Amino acid sequence: MDNLVARARVGDARAVARLISLVEDASPLLREVMARLTPYVGRARVVGITGAPGVGKSTVTSALVGELRREGRRVGVLAVDPSSPFSGGALLGDRIRMQEHALDPEVYIRSMASRGHLGGLSWATPQAIRVLDAAGCEVILVETVGVGQSEVEIAGLADTTVVLLAPGMGDGIQAAKAGILEIGDVFVVNKADREGARKVVRDLRSMVRLAPREENRWVPPVLSTVGLRGEGLAEVVAELDAHHAWQVAHGELDRRRARRAREEVTALAVATLRERWSAPGDPVGLEKLAAEVASGVLDPYSAADSVVQETLHTPR
C-alpha cells in the first residue's frame, strides 16, 4: 500500500490506475489510501466540462488536453459515465478520440463508471480527483455525460465549470431557461464553423449580460471553438486561467472547495449510515418498517422518522 501511494505520488501511471480502480470498486482499502494521500492533495485545479450529447464534449476535452500539454502542464481526465447500461457502446466510441494522448506519460485518462455505488458519483468522483491531484496533475478535466443529474453534480465538484453548446441543438434561450446560465463559469460554443453558431454566441452573451449578478461577480465569457481542428482552445485555456485567478483573488476558490468537501463528507456519512441500516439483524428496524409501508399500514414519513430516531440512539 505504501509503495502504491508512493509510486502514484511520483506519477507512475499504473499505480494511479490501480488507485482509481480501488475507488471504482469501493474497496475497503480506500479509507487508508485517502488518509495517506491527504497531505498531497489540494494543488490541482478541477475543471468540469458538460453539455448535451452531440455538442462535442470528448473532442473539445481532447483538444483542451493538447493545448494544456503544449504549455507543459500535467493533465488528468476523468470521463464520468453515470452508470448507464445503455450508453456503454457510444461512450467507448467517443473515448477513442482521446487516444491521441494515450502515450503521453504526463496525461492520465480514465473513464469512470459508478455502477453499484451507494450515492453514485457523489462520492466516487471526488476520490478519483484526489488520486489525480496527489499524482501531480495540475489540471483535472472532468467530462460528464450531459444528460441527467450529472451537470448539477459537476457544478458542485469543479472549481470551474465549462458549459459546451453547439448550433442546432436547440436555441440558447431554451438553454437559459433550463438553468445552464447558473452553472457555467465559461461558455464554449463548439462547431463554430457551422451555420447558426454566431447567433448562439450572440444570444448567450446577451443572456449573460442580462443575468442578475451581484457586484464583484465573475461574468462568464462566451467563446467559440472548432474542437475537431483545435481552433479556439488557447482562448479557452486563457479564460480558465483568468477564472482561476479571479477565484483566488475573491476567496471563491476556498468557498467552492469547502462546499465540495462538505458534499464529499456528507456522501460518505450517508453511505456509512445506509450500510448500518442494512446490516444483519435489522438494527434500526428498517426491514420491519418497510414491510409495514409496503402493506399500507404505515406511511413512509413516519417510517423514516422511526429510522432516524433509532439511528440517533444506537449505542456507541
Add this chain to the structure above:
Amino acid sequence: MDNLVARARVGDARAVARLISLVEDASPLLREVMARLTPYVGRARVVGITGAPGVGKSTVTSALVGELRREGRRVGVLAVDPSSPFSGGALLGDRIRMQEHALDPEVYIRSMASRGHLGGLSWATPQAIRVLDAAGCEVILVETVGVGQSEVEIAGLADTTVVLLAPGMGDGIQAAKAGILEIGDVFVVNKADREGARKVVRDLRSMVRLAPREENRWVPPVLSTVGLRGEGLAEVVAELDAHHAWQVAHGELDRRRARRAREEVTALAVATLRERWSAPGDPVGLEKLAAEVASGVLDPYSAADSVVQETLHTPR
C-alpha cells in the same frame, strides 16, 4: 387538505395534479398528504419503461396507454426527467406525442422533474406513484429517460420493468454486457419494421435463454412493436399481465414492493439527516470538518466518521 385528498381519491384530475406538484416542490405538506393516502395505496401495478434515447419510449408508452384504455383500465403515466438543464426542449417535444390521451379523464399524464431534490428521484417518484395509486390508477407507467442512473433506479421502483430496444442502436450483445439483461422483465424491440430488427430479437432471445437463471425464475419474453402504428402492443399488455400473475404466484410482488418501500424510507431518512447536518449552528460539526478536509489536514473518511458519531449522539 382533507378535501384535496378526497377529491384525488375519486380521480379528480386537478386534485391529482395538485398533489403531484406538492411532491415536486418537496412541500412540507407532503408528510400529512402521504399519511392520509396510506390506506388507499397498494393496488396499482407499477410498470417501468426504459431504454436508450431514440428507441421510441414516448411513442410506445403512448401506444401502451391506448391499449390499456381499450381494456377500460385507468392509467397513470409519469415521465421522469432526471433534472437535466439540457434535455428540456427535447423532452417537451416527446411529450407532445402523449397528447392524444390528454382529454381522456381516465388517463393521468405527468412529466416529473426532480430538480433540487436531495436524493433526486429516489424519493419523489415513489410519492408521485402513491398519489396515482390512491387516485385509482390500475396501471402506472413510469417512463425514464434512458441515460444516467435512472434505469437502475426504475428497476428498483417498478413491479415490472420493460426494456425497449430498437435496431441500429448498437448490437444486442453490447447491451447484454452493459447489464440490461438483469433489469428487464419484458424486452420490447421497437421499430420492428426496420432493417435489423429480427436480428436484435433473435440475439436477445438467445441471451435470455443463456442467462443463468435459478429454478422457478421468470424468463423474460422478447416482443416486437411498431409503436407509431400501435402494432404489437396487445402482446405487450398480455405479457405485463403474465408477469404480474407470475409475481403474485411466486411471492415476488411482495418482495419487490418491500424493497421499494425500503428504498423510499431510506431516501426520506437520508434527506432528514442531511437537513439536520446542514442546520444552523453546525450541529454535527460538518462545516468545520469540511473546512479541514478542504485544507488538507483531514481525510474525508475520518471526517465522515466524525459526522456519523456526532449523529449517533445527538440528544433527542
